[in-house]
Structure formats: C-alpha cells, structure tokens
Amino acid sequence: MPFGDVVRVGGSGLRTHPLRVLLSALGIAIGIAAMVSIVGITSSGKAGLNAILDKLGTNMLAVAPAKGALGSDVTLPAEAETMIGRIESVESVTAIGAVKGVNVYRNDRIPAAQSNGITVVASRLNLPDVVGARVASGSWLTEATARYRTVVLGSTTARWLGLSGTNIGGQIWLGGRWFTLVGILEPIALAEELDVVAFIGWEQAATEFAFDRLSSTIYVRAQEPAIGSVHALLDRTANPKSPQDVRVSRPSDALAAKAAADKALTGLLVGLGAVALLVGGVGVANTMVISVLERRSEIGLRRSLGATRSQIWLQFLTESLLLSLLGGGAGVLLGGLASAAYAVSQDWAIVMPSWAVLGGLGVTLLIGACAGMYPAVRAARLSPTEALTGA
Incomplete structure (x- = not known):
C-alpha cells in the first residue's frame, strides 16, 4: 500500500x-x-x-586563617593584606575583619539571645569591586559615610531582620548603639558567606568596638593565567612563619x-x-x-x-x-x-x-x-x- x-x-x-x-x-x-x-x-x-x-570571573581567591594543630583559633598577621598586594600577578586585594562580641538587631527591644548568628564585620571600601557584590537598595559604604555609625546588610541578613529597601535611612541596633542603614546587598555568588553579615567601616569598628584591625578573610583578584602560581604563594605570603595556619580557596571551584x-x-x-x-x-x-x-x-x-x-x-x-x-x-x-x-x-x-x-x-x-x-x-x-x- x-x-x-x-x-x-x-x-x-x-x-x-x-x-x-x-x-x-x-x-x-x-x-x-x-x-x-x-x-x-x-x-x-x-x-x-x-x-x-x-560575569564575576574565576580569578578570585580567598585567604583565611585555618584551625591550629590542636583546634585553637589562629589569626592572620596584621601585614598579610599588604604583603599579598605586593605579589606581581595580583590585581586587587580587599579584606573583612570579624568584630567579635558584637551583634545586630532590628531594634533595642529584641532579646540578646535572638541574634540569628549574624556576624558584624569591618570592611574595606573596595570590597564590592573585588568580590563582585551589587547593591540592591541604598548604597555601599563610602569614605564619608564609613566614618559614622552606618551599616550595610547582606541579603540574607536583611531578610532575617525583616528589612528591605524601604528601611534605608532607618536605625538598627548594633553593638548596643544605633546605626543608620545605608544599603542592602544582592546575594553574592562567589562569597555566599557575606550574605549573612552586617558591614561597618574599618576605622569606625576600631573606634566603636576596639576592633583589632586583623583580617578574618582576605579576597584576592589575580591575573587569570597566573591564578595557579598566585594560589601557591598565598599561604607563605600571608603568614611566612606558619603557612600551615592559612587556608586558601578558590570560590569558583564551589560553583x-x-x-x-x-x-x-x-x-x-x-x-x-x-x-x-x-x-x-x-x-x-x-x-x-x-x-x-x-x-x-x-x-x-x-x-x-x-x-x-x-x-x-x-x-x-x-x-x-x-x-x-x-x-x-x-x-x-x-x-x-x-x-x-x-x-x-x-x-x-x-x-x-x-x-x-x-x-x-x-x-x-x-x-x-x-x-x-x-x-x-x-x-x-x-x-x-x-x-x-x-x-
């Protein structure tokens, strides 16, 4: 047929x-x-x-202190950020430092125990440029605003506190003081740990909370062809005396x-x-x-x-x-x-x-x-x- x-x-x-x-x-x-x-x-x-x-690049590295041999906390030397910036193939460096014993709340009526584990960190002003962060509402810290009691929230932190763009310019309770909310960030793909923190100025943290000016994490952008060699140098450069106490990661590897x-x-x-x-x-x-x-x-x-x-x-x-x-x-x-x-x-x-x-x-x-x-x-x-x- x-x-x-x-x-x-x-x-x-x-x-x-x-x-x-x-x-x-x-x-x-x-x-x-x-x-x-x-x-x-x-x-x-x-x-x-x-x-x-x-868009964000695969040439970002993160340097942080590792646990000591007996599980004790170790820190990066004060000059670690400067020394890393001197590596020939490094394009840019920024850092954050944990402000210990300081919590953030929506207002002063929230019980102290209900901190949601939100970390307050001191931040360099060039952090968004290095880690690829974008501001969802408001603005990032500037040389002018960072000298005062101002704060920028990570995306998850803002959600946990019940805050949004409409709250920009309002007051939040941070470390027993009122801080002005100036910005909220979008989620950061290459540094998700920054979504659950509150950022304040580096010097302001030292003035208000006796911040020790030690970096808890250093973010590095290196030239793409030299990313391997820079990775191999970072632990010895950050802490020449104890390179084993330095942990170096490449955030894009997680993706x-x-x-x-x-x-x-x-x-x-x-x-x-x-x-x-x-x-x-x-x-x-x-x-x-x-x-x-x-x-x-x-x-x-x-x-x-x-x-x-x-x-x-x-x-x-x-x-x-x-x-x-x-x-x-x-x-x-x-x-x-x-x-x-x-x-x-x-x-x-x-x-x-x-x-x-x-x-x-x-x-x-x-x-x-x-x-x-x-x-x-x-x-x-x-x-x-x-x-x-x-x-």
Missing part, C-alpha cells in the same frame, strides 16, 4: 477508541516530558552558571562542584524518566493487544478481501508508532514548556539541546516499535476463517 494509505489505515484504529488512546499516550508523554524537562533545566542551569562565572553534583543528579532523574517511559511503553503494548482482540472480525474481513499478512502486520505496527509518536510529541512539548518556565523563574537563558528533542522522539518511536511488534505479528497470523468466526 502507498505510505499515505498505511498511515490512514493505521490511524483509523486510534480514532475509534480516543479515551484509550489518550490514556496510553499519556504514559509515553509523562516519561518523555520528564526526560526533556530535566535535560532542558540542567542545560539552562549550566548556562546560567557559566554566565555568572563569565564548579555544584555543577558536577547537578550533573550526577540529572543522571538519576533521567533514569526515573526512563522508568516512566517504560511504563508508558507497556501501556501502549497493552492497548495494541486489546485492539487486536477486539478487531478480529475486521482483520478477518480484510484478509478475505485480499489483504496480505504483511499489510495487516504493517497496519498494527503503524498504529502503535502513531500512538507513541502522539505521546512523544506531547511529552516533548510539555517538557520544553516546563523547562522554559523554570528557566525564566530563575532568570536563566532558555537552553534546550536539539539532541534532547530529537532523542526524545527517537526513543518514542523505538518504544512504539517494540510495543507494537508482538500485537502486529499476532494480528498478521490470524487466518481469515479464524478471525471471522471468532474462534
């Missing part, structure tokens, strides 16, 4: 049982939608991560590790999608077997009118392929829409690999062929007499 006739005859069986076809196709659609959406979301997330790294973990999780989720797809294939096979049993008289009539075994076999195989293709097409569409919606909600670029779409449809056709093979062969083996008499 011509190809058009094969498709028309195969589709006639689907039109006669729309509800059964819908339920069977739904199983295929769920499996394909799960697989396509997982691939799409993962690809969009990877693109979003790469965009962050391209890369997150991407690797997402990739591993994606493999697991794709496996679950494959199980759902297999269940859908069983549903298609069940539908086709029932279709053969219900249409024995139709098969017998066609055989009596001259249809060959191969034509009967091709009819039911085509019907199975069309049923699977219907579910696969719906699954690709639903999966694509789900991944696009999620990417938009996360402010990611919408990325859908072509191989995911083509692969989804290809797997669908393979499932349809496997599911329809036995029912098609069974239908083809029915003799006209047996089919017409229902024996």
Whole structure:
C-alpha cells in the first residue's frame, strides 16, 4: 500500500477508541516530558552558571586563617593584606575583619539571645569591586559615610531582620548603639558567606568596638593565567612563619562542584524518566493487544478481501508508532514548556539541546516499535476463517 494509505489505515484504529488512546499516550508523554524537562533545566542551569562565572570571573581567591594543630583559633598577621598586594600577578586585594562580641538587631527591644548568628564585620571600601557584590537598595559604604555609625546588610541578613529597601535611612541596633542603614546587598555568588553579615567601616569598628584591625578573610583578584602560581604563594605570603595556619580557596571551584553534583543528579532523574517511559511503553503494548482482540472480525474481513499478512502486520505496527509518536510529541512539548518556565523563574537563558528533542522522539518511536511488534505479528497470523468466526 502507498505510505499515505498505511498511515490512514493505521490511524483509523486510534480514532475509534480516543479515551484509550489518550490514556496510553499519556504514559509515553509523562516519561518523555520528564526526560526533556530535566535535560532542558540542567542545560539552562549550566548556562546560567557559566554566565555568572563569565560575569564575576574565576580569578578570585580567598585567604583565611585555618584551625591550629590542636583546634585553637589562629589569626592572620596584621601585614598579610599588604604583603599579598605586593605579589606581581595580583590585581586587587580587599579584606573583612570579624568584630567579635558584637551583634545586630532590628531594634533595642529584641532579646540578646535572638541574634540569628549574624556576624558584624569591618570592611574595606573596595570590597564590592573585588568580590563582585551589587547593591540592591541604598548604597555601599563610602569614605564619608564609613566614618559614622552606618551599616550595610547582606541579603540574607536583611531578610532575617525583616528589612528591605524601604528601611534605608532607618536605625538598627548594633553593638548596643544605633546605626543608620545605608544599603542592602544582592546575594553574592562567589562569597555566599557575606550574605549573612552586617558591614561597618574599618576605622569606625576600631573606634566603636576596639576592633583589632586583623583580617578574618582576605579576597584576592589575580591575573587569570597566573591564578595557579598566585594560589601557591598565598599561604607563605600571608603568614611566612606558619603557612600551615592559612587556608586558601578558590570560590569558583564551589560553583564548579555544584555543577558536577547537578550533573550526577540529572543522571538519576533521567533514569526515573526512563522508568516512566517504560511504563508508558507497556501501556501502549497493552492497548495494541486489546485492539487486536477486539478487531478480529475486521482483520478477518480484510484478509478475505485480499489483504496480505504483511499489510495487516504493517497496519498494527503503524498504529502503535502513531500512538507513541502522539505521546512523544506531547511529552516533548510539555517538557520544553516546563523547562522554559523554570528557566525564566530563575532568570536563566532558555537552553534546550536539539539532541534532547530529537532523542526524545527517537526513543518514542523505538518504544512504539517494540510495543507494537508482538500485537502486529499476532494480528498478521490470524487466518481469515479464524478471525471471522471468532474462534
């Protein structure tokens, strides 16, 4: 038969049982939608991560004191920041210092124990430029404002205190004194630990709270080609006497590790999608077997009118392929829409690999062929007499 006739005859069986076809196709659609959406979301997330790294750079290093041999706290030398800045390939350096024993509250009526673990730190004025921080509301500390009781909050700190951009210019209770809120930062991708702190000026911290002017963390931007050599020098440069007491990290490595973990999780989720797809294939096979049993008289009539075994076999195989293709097409569409919606909600670029779409449809056709093979062969083996008499 011509190809058009094969498709028309195969589709006639689907039109006669729309509800059964819908339920069977739904199983295929769920499996394909799960697989396509997982691939799409993962690809969009990877693109979003790469965009962050391209924007913020991968050349930032963080230097902090490590735990002593017996678990005791150690500190960085006072000259560590200056010495690091003298390394030839270092582009910029900044630092924060923990202001110990000082907590921050929304007002002076909050019980002292309810500090939420928020750390108050003294900060250099160039911190945002080095770590890639952006101000969500208000402004960052300046040479003028840092000399007074002013504070900038990390994004998480502001949320915990119940503060937003409308509170800029208001007063908050910090270390038993009123400080003016001048800014709130956006989340900092390369230094998430800064999202849960409150920043005050370096000299103001020394004046108000006897801050010892020692850096708790030093952030370094180095030339990209020399990042490895700078990394190797930082511990000895920061603390020549005890380099083992210095911990050097590359924050972008944490984002890369997150991407690797997402990739591993994606493999697991794709496996679950494959199980759902297999269940859908069983549903298609069940539908086709029932279709053969219900249409024995139709098969017998066609055989009596001259249809060959191969034509009967091709009819039911085509019907199975069309049923699977219907579910696969719906699954690709639903999966694509789900991944696009999620990417938009996360402010990611919408990325859908072509191989995911083509692969989804290809797997669908393979499932349809496997599911329809036995029912098609069974239908083809029915003799006209047996089919017409229902024996």
